[in-house]
Amino acid sequence: MEEERRRIVIVGATSAIAEHCARLWARQGPVDLVLVGRDAERLKRLASDLEVRSSDSSIRIVPIDFLNSEAISSTVEEIAKTPIDIVLIAHGMLPSQDACQEDLLTCREALEVNGISPALFAEAFAGAMDENREGTIALIGSVAGDRGRKSNYAYGSAKAMIEHYAQGLQHRFFGTKIKVVFIKPGPTDTPMTARLKAEGVSLTPVVDAARRIVDAIDKGRRTVYVPCYWSVIMRALRCLPGFIFYRLNI
Numbered sequence: 001m002e003e004e005r006r007r008i009v010i011v012g013a014t015s016a017i018a019e020h021c022a023r024l025w026a027r028q029g030p031v032d033l034v035l036v037g038r039d040a041e042r043l044k045r046l047a048s049d050l051e052v053r054s055s056d057s058s059i060r061i062v063p064i065d066f067l068n069s070e071a072i073s074s075t076v077e078e079i080a081k082t083p084i085d086i087v088l089i090a091h092g093m094l095p096s097q098d099a100c101q102e103d104l105l106t107c108r109e110a111l112e113v114n115g116i117s118p119a120l121f122a123e124a125f126a127g128a129m130d131e132n133r134e135g136t137i138a139l140i141g142s143v144a145g146d147r148g149r150k151s152n153y154a155y156g157s158a159k160a161m162i163e164h165y166a167q168g169l170q171h172r173f174f175g176t177k178i179k180v181v182f183i184k185p186g187p188t189d190t191p192m193t194a195r196l197k198a199e200g201v202s203l204t205p206v207v208d209a210a211r212r213i214v215d216a217i218d219k220g221r222r223t224v225y226v227p228c229y230w231s232v233i234m235r236a237l238r239c240l241p242g243f244i245f246y247r248l249n250i
Ligand SMILES: NC(=O)c1ccc[n+]([C@@H]2O[C@H](COP(=O)([O-])OP(=O)(O)OC[C@H]3O[C@@H](n4cnc5c(N)ncnc54)[C@H](OP(=O)(O)O)[C@@H]3O)[C@@H](O)[C@H]2O)c1
Pocket: 012, 013, 014, 015, 016, 017, 018, 037, 038, 039, 042, 066, 090, 091, 092, 093, 113, 140, 141, 142, 143, 184, 185, 186, 187, 188, 189, 190, 191, 192, 193
């Protein structure tokens, strides 16, 4: 008997982390992938690459405006007409904190793209999975959401918001077959961190991060740091008393 194929939706599919997750899922066996992104041309290129890697998989692209709640609602409703096994919500942007302080439009975009938009996608997919009574919703947050810091609090506060949202969904679906996985990567080698790389910051290879993310999603883990040692670092940072923390240049 032919094994049932998983149906996986990736929102922000053109992100480097998401692309590597898609490759890993495609490598596990034929899969039905729905790639959601803002740029149709980039989505087409990604789909062609995945088709070469996994000719038995079916791949569909869905371009959408990520900040339009009506578009999110109708797009998710349409995608969810066929039951979904996994949705990975991966989009994000990292403007410099200085840029957010100097220009409120940039600050607003950082808050909306990293916070409101992923939360709306999660809510829409949660509604669809609630009807089907199973599935996994995974959201990519960041270690930056663990404590407000002067170097990245616009980005970090949006990531903290989606962590809170994910916790609420985890509570809502406790005891059901719906799993909500929240992923907190540390600095990872992708286009988003090109600036950090140029400054010599040590970055996790994106393939390693994707491997851990796919594993956490497949296991339905609740909260995962990527790599795991970030949980120790961030616990220490969260515990630092203010009289030490505020003196740090981080
Ligand atoms: N890299 C890291 O060190 C790191 C660390 C912690 C958390 N994360 C998180 O991991 C996720 C994936 O990041 P990545 O490192 O793979 O980044 P990436 O390769 O730079 O990808 C960013 C993704 O977000 C999309 N995006 C950017 N601005 C957007 C907007 N205004 N509207 C809609 N989509 C937008 C991009 O779409 P286009 O392709 O169309 O530009 C792309 O799909 C993000 O949520 C990020 O915050 C990354």
